Amino acid sequence: MKKECPSEQSLSAFLDGALADACRHQIREHLDNCAVCRQALKRFELGDEAIRSLPGITARPAFNREFWHKIDQMGMVRRQSFWGMRWLAHWKPLLAAGLTASIIAGVAIWQFTSPVPSVQDVIIAESIEMLNDFDLIQNLELFETWEALQMINAQG
């Protein structure tokens, strides 16, 4: 290449028509007078042509079937999760009813199996009630004195 030759990158962009008008015009003029750049450009063109000349590929008959099968599988995943949710929705009331029945049965069993209080337990319980009124019983004399004073006061 000569000193004033465009870069190979510019030649590549020239081939793609990706240069500004002025630059493209300049390169076109240069190519008319430079066999080296013409050869470099020709090599790029041959490379592109080699890619384009590769035989075309057409889809196998099974291609469409396989593709839609994959799409269907995606749909199945969605349907499965949908059915999963429906299953849950269907059994939710039953699960709630079962839980309620278990609670009722548990309470009933607890009631029937709890022990009957003995005579001693009853005495202790009554003693505890009496203990609550202990202050009143202890100060009973004061109340009697206060009532006598009220009577004297009324007579006087």
Place this chain on the structure above:
Amino acid sequence: MQTDPDVALMLRFKDGDPDAFQQLFDRHKNSVIHFCHRFCGDERVAEELAQETFIRVYRAAGRYYPKALFRTWLFKIATNVCLNELRRPGYRMRSESLDGPGSKKYEASINQQAGYDSKRPDALLHQEEQRHMVLAAIARLPGDQRAALLLRVEGEFSYHEIGQQMGRSENQVKTLIYRGRRKLKDALGKYFGD
């Protein structure tokens, strides 16, 4: 963008018309398989990649918003699928069949693909050899150079569109294509008669 009939079809599919997707699929499947085949060098893998591309289109329908021509968007997806395939550990094994001339695998592959028969004309065998050599040369390009070059040469997309597809600036695209072309030129010296 709205004037692109493919965009209109994609919007119809987004609105729930499955026939619109079928039309898009039928219209573009061969060009996508073609591109994937150039990229990976294997017809079977190319079909799988094309199917994956259309599956992504199918899935993306709900959030589709036309920002470019449908074809530009479709090949953006195809490029991503191909580049992802390149990063998969199994990819090397698949490209082994693209070993260069001289290897037993290469010769066997050529004979098999040409349906080798001693009575067949040499020209046909030579044609197969050239085809194989071109595919092997493309397969040796780094992924981004390969994608940019194929999008330009096969897809005939502009630098601007390739930039959109690959998330690169136009100058970067220009460099990628040039580097790809230079490597292809070096690899295909024999093909060019050097």
